[in-house]
Amino acid sequence: MGSRRLVVTLLVLIVVGIGVWRGWAWWQARSAQERTAASEASLRLDALEARAEALRRDQRAQAQRLLDAAATNRVLRDEVLGLGQRGALLEESVAKLSDPNRHGAQALRLDEVELLLSQGAQRLDIARDLAGARRAYALAAGALDGIDDHRLLNLKQALAQERIALDALGAGTQAEGGVRLDAFVKALAALPRDAHAAAGGDTRARPAWQRVLAPLVDVRPTRDTTLIAPAERTAADAALQIEISLARAALEREDDAAYRAALDRIGTWLPRLWPDSSALRQVRGQLHALRQAPAPTPPAVMGTTLQQLRALRNAGVRLRLPPAPEAAPESPEVTP
Template sequence: MDETIEPRLPSPATPPAQADTRVRRGSPLAVVLGLLAIGAGAYAVWRVTDLERGLAAASAAGRDDIQTRLQPLLQNDQQVQRELDALRARLADGDSVNRSLREEVLGLGERSRNLEDAIANLADQRLSSRDAIALNEAEYLLLIARQRLELFQDVPGTLAAYRLADGALAAAENPLYASTRQTIAAEIEALNAAHPGDTQSLLAALEAVRSALASWPPRPLEPATAAAADSRFARMFGAFVRVSREGVDAVASRDTTLARSLVTIDLRSAEAAVLARDADAYARALASARANIQVAFDTDSEPVRTGQDQLAKLAATALAPDLPALGTALKELRNLRATRALSQPVAPPPAPDASGAEPAAEPAEQVPAGAGT
């Protein structure tokens, strides 16, 4: 009910007698109004109490729902907190490990620098035994190469020795001998530029010609010679007496076996000249072989022409051309070794032991005889 009951208070100016009269007159209305006011107040109190109960129930339900929803969040928060604690522990361990590793790396760097300094000092003080052996081998090979070229004009053997000497110097791993290797390369290039004849290829070519000689057809007889050989007088006395004013070439032209033997001897002489590096004997032997082939064999046949061409090519090959003078690399190597030996500090004499006897001195580095220039 929205109506507001306003009780009328007695006016202070009204006499008591009049007030009592008004109360008496309006007493039923006042009772009704009072009852209505009490009912309205009770209803209002009930509604307020009901609203408060509903609000309390809704608040409790909301709190329960919120707690139900917050429980997984709280658990997740606790799990995340534990993981964060584990990550912090791991980061702390990683920091400690990194510090220890950094200290170890710094220590290793210092040790490596000390080791490099020690190795550099050892390299400056003395050559290693492997380098000494490699230098001895290189000097020996260079000496052999020069002697083979001077004594036998063996260019392939000289080149092989020079290449082995270059490999020995490369194994020494010392930049001091780089100039010597360049000198060796220059001498190898000079030998290759001379275009010497290869002994094995020349011998193989001569052997091929000598092997094919047995199948070459002989030179056909001229008609006059054939008619004289077929006459009755020649057949009667030819078995006992043969008179001729011709030379050996004419005899060889009629005797195929003798011609083959002569050519074989010439080819053998050419092989011996190749082994001896005798250019004059080599040229004479090939010229004689070609002349005998021209006289005794059919030069129109294909095998004979091939053999003649092969012999002409062999005759044009320079057996012993002008070869360069060697020995520069050997002298340079000996000079470097002598300079290196002089620059080495002299070791102090060893102190005598307790018995008073001096210990045996260490053997010095072996240098081949003839070292130095």
């Protein structure tokens, strides 16, 4: 009985061992399959990534080729446009060469008139040289009067109107403003610095105690804002000179806003440098007149003659050329 039980136990243990061994073998096989599948999936993923990278490289190469092709097309288009412009310039040059207005003394006079009008406009616009502009317009009028053609009558009238407008400007608003600013600066230099001198009083008419203490104490009203300390007055004088220089510069470049702003700042320095007096009030009146001066504006008719002349020449107006002198008929020789 005991031996049978032992045999059964051994059989059970053998069966259990075989089952455990088979399970372990199955688990090992499954793990190996999973590792193999993961390795194959990793290889496929690497291959896909390599293929995607190759596609990206191809895409970048295609994009670079497209950019190169676009740049080449732009260069070719620019070259074609340049050729077209050169052709147009050549046609224009040929047309100008074939234009009879480009030949003869009258054409040269028209060129001279256009050059003089351009120089006069440039002198007026850039340098505000009214005298130079008047001389240039006078020379242009003289050259234009030498051309006898009724189609230039409007041009001559426009030039006469421009010369009248130039003469009406006088010395020019800029020159007048500079003269008035110089007069204002001279008036500033003549203002009295001392309060008693500004009031027009005599030191002998002051009380005795004020004359005694005058070298030590100067009595001033509490509402007086005039600077007393020498260092402050020196700094204020320097600031005033800077503002005057800024006003001159703004007047020369015709910056009306900066010019008026500089005059306003000059007005703020006046009560701090000079005590109130009739002379200071007169100077303030001059400063107010400078601020109220009108801004320089060129006449509306300026430049019309040059525009009309260019319009006539572009329209192909042909001037009447003087007839060529006819050759005298040759008399036949009489032989004896």
